[in-house]
Amino acid sequence: MSRFLSRLGRQNSEANSIRSSKSVESIAASLPPKTHDILVRPAQGCTPKPRPELTAEQHDKLAQLRDHLHQYVAANPPEDDYKPWEQSWIADDDLYRRYLRAAKGDLNNAKQRIKGTLEWRRSFRPEIIPPGDVSVEGETGKHVLSGFDKEGRPVLYLRPGRENTTPSQRQIRYLVWSLERAVDMMPPGVDNIAIVIDYKGATTQSNPSLATAREVANILQNHYVERMGRAFVCNVPWILNAFFTAITPFLDPITKDKIRFNADLKEFIPVEQLDVEFSGGRYNYDFDFKTYWNTIVDFCGIAQDGTRTHPSYARSGSGAPNQEGPSSTAAKSTDASGVAPTPADMAGSQAVQDHADKLAAEQDVTHGASAVGIGAAAGAAGAIGIAGAGSAAAAAATTNGVKSQGPYTYLQSVEAYEKLMNDYDTFLFDCDGVLWSGDETIPGAVSVLEKLRKRGKQVIFVTNNASKSRETYLKKFAGMKIQADISEIFSSSYASAVYLKRVLKFPADRKVYVIGMHGIEEELDAEGILHCGGTNPQDNVFLPALDFTTLQSAEAIDPKVGAVVCGFDMHMSYIKLAKAFKHLTRPGAEGEVKEGEEGGGCHFILTNDDSTFPAKGGPWPGAGSLSVPLIFSTKRTPTIVGKPHKPMLDCIIATKQFDPKRAIMVGDRLNTDIEFAKEGKIASLMVLTGISRKAEIDAPDAKTVPDFLIDSLGDLDALP
Structure with missing residues (x-):
């Protein structure tokens, strides 16, 4: 009987295989021939939704925002060679609508955000990235811009499984380059794009560091506000699916509607423009780098130096060089902010509560993307889709567009160490990653603490480690030859x-x-x-x-x-x-x-x-x-309760007396120790012997930057 069943099973399997093979052959036979050509025009009937006229109040706010930016530019002009590109950008009427929408009608917030983006664009110069500088990033087709959804949005396919380079600024520049080309391809009346993130073939080995994903998320959320119309996440690995399931309850209804997981894409994209790799698609696209690259560059009129081949080119709103810009009276619906919303009223919204956001993004940069982080298996490409579409990577990105970064001082000389001693009287220390790592003391740390006390400095220990009581910590300090009193120890458990x-x-x-x-x-x-x-x-x-x-x-x-x-x-x-x-x-x-x-x-x-x-x-x-x-x-x-939150700060302030202007927090984590210092309005010194890395604070849009940086607390032992 068993042999019969086994034989029957093999026969059924073979029959199913034959039927499956015939089915595949049948589907392939019914598809149009393969093509290397990309689609640069929407399908017939795919147009944006109409928008009503703005109210007098809305017009007034937009005029104030426009005047504010123009006055700032007049008082702080860009470099001459960038002036034409900036003038084209600020001439776009829809620019001001997007920023006021993203600020939920808050004019002051919109002014801060748009000014921040202006400064970023002057530094990054996204309009004029030379194609040759980023072309190697496009060789495998990890980004493909082709086709439009049913509301006329350009469709950008992101495929992390095709990652071909290691994390670098070039990777980020290519992401921005792809976004700019998508903006070029927007038809009149369209001001955002649709993203399809396909995880097929993605592995953890293709992930970049979280520093790359964070920078991408910051750029999108702060400098491409209201540009993400929809995000479709397809072929999601089970471990990422669990993460997305976990954050879904925290998404607001509008955002939840914009992010679709394993959706039926033909409901949103015309089948004749939907890649055949997705169910129902009839666009039989066969990626060929040379054809793709030349078409994108030619259609968008990009010269080899990044400028435009069309002398009269000036992008005013949407549309490639040979398309009309959007009409200022084109219609869209309005929202509670009093500004007409696009179908993507999400980039500036609080999509996930702060705690869930941080857990998604706070992984060690040097260990690659976390399996539960938003950058996991998505790489920098996934960070674009998710962070832009639903702010799920936000922890890593600001929600109001205001950066807290400023220039930091890298302490690398005895003279610099001495100045630090002269400027501060109270030193608050994190423990794990600063004084020790596990059960091993950071070399030189004990001696530095002794020297601080000899100089009359007040020493306070502030740790988020709740596994030990202060009494137990006191024993650990003693075992490591560190002088401490229980009144100097503040743990999150206490x-x-x-x-x-x-x-x-x-x-x-x-x-x-x-x-x-x-x-x-x-x-x-x-x-x-x-x-x-x-x-x-x-x-x-x-x-x-x-x-x-x-x-x-x-x-x-x-x-x-x-x-x-x-x-x-x-x-x-x-x-x-x-x-x-x-x-x-x-x-x-x-x-x-x-x-x-x-x-x-x-x-x-x-x-x-x-x-x-x-x-x-x-x-x-x-x-x-x-x-x-x-x-x-x-x-x-x-x-x-713990760092960087206020209850810990209140606990210290209630029991210790010090001048905040002459106090400094020494820590290894940007998101806890350094943020804690900023919350308490005290100075901060970051060491590189724990979690955070220098690359994180060197990123152009780093959210949190310490006042000082030092390789190790033990370096201060060079002081007499």
Whole structure:
């Protein structure tokens, strides 16, 4: 019988294979012949939606924004050789509509954003990138601009699986070059594009560093506002699909409608212009680099030096050189901001809550893109599509277009070190990645701390590590020969306990459910706060598969719990997540926590939201990464206590006296330590012995830049 079934199975398999082969042959036979030609005109009937006339108030705001930019240009003219290109850019009436839309009608915000873009364009000069400078990036067809969707938007296909180069500024320049060509190809009345991101064949080896993805996201979100009409993400790998599923609940309805995952593309793109690689497509395109490149360059009128072959060329709005620009009275619908929205009212919106954004983008640059990050398997191309379409990479990009960067001082001499000593009296130190890495002290760090104390400097230790209490930290300091007093140590576990007791006035008879280790429990004990979970053996066991009976008893879900504190936990388990979930989602959980009562309100607190932390062999997943399942399942926004958030700062200010103007934060992470300094309006010094890298602050649109940079804290040991 078994041999019969086996033989029957082989026969069925062979029959199916034959039928499948015939089906493929049949489909191929019905398709038009293969072509190397790209499509540079929309299909018949594919036109943008009409737009009504603007109101008097809308016209007034646009006029003010236009006057502001023209006055700024008159007072601060560009270099002579760039002046014609800038004049063409600022002459576009739709430019001001887009920036006011992106600012949700906030005129002052729009002024800041458009001025920021003007300065970026003067530096980057996107209109005049010579084709020869970036042509090698296009050789494999990782970007293909061909065809239009049903609303007349140019379609840009991005295929990370065809990545052919390593991360570089040329990669980014090619992305910008492709965007500029898409703008050139916009028909009259169209001011945004459609992006198809195809992950087919993509691997983690084709990923760039997050520095590249971050820079791309910043450029798109800050300098190509309202240019992304739709983003279609296709052939999504399972691990990225899980990430996209996780962020979907945090997307606003407008943005959610603009990003489609594994969508039926023929609903949005005419089948005669849809690549045959997608279901229903009849555009049988066969990529040939020479044909593609020459067509794009010729159609857009690009000279070899990046200028235009048409002497009279001046892009005013949309359209290639041989197309009319858009009519200023062309119609579009309006939104609540009082400015006519495009079908892509998303680039300046807050698509994903800040916490989820940061976890998507805060991975170590030197270790490539994270599997859960927005740049993972998408490369810089994917960063264009997602960051532009839904701000999902935002953490990595600002939402208001205002950069916090400025020139930093790279400390590399004894004279520079001495000046630092003279300028500051209070030194706040992060620990992991600054004083030590894992259980190994950073060379020279101990000596530097001793020299600071001899000079009469105040030393404060500020760490997001919640796995240890201050008492335990004190022992670690002693073991590493570092002089410290418990009053000088501020950890996120300590700050969480103080925040509960002194800020939230947590009732003495209510309990805290802990996802974390001894450090949190010891600090709660020190503040006299009752707690459960954490290291309790009953919460550190594995449940039988799909057996939820033990989670349904009164003992399991304690009604006296009035807060959940989530920190770093090396024994994270389903039982902990399940119990925390139940506390945070019970009826009235977002209400007040009352003394003498059960159930009702339940605070949600994260000790810190670091996605990773430095240790030997690291970085490793941090407390922020462990919190994502709880945030996603409860759909609640936690209060985050650790750096760079305000509760930690309040805790330090309440107990330490110092002049902020003569205080400096020393840290290894831009998004926590350096942001923390900026939040507290104190100076910052970044070391390169931990997470962040110099490349991140050297990027043209780096969001966060320290005041000072040094290779290692130990370098200061050169001081007498």
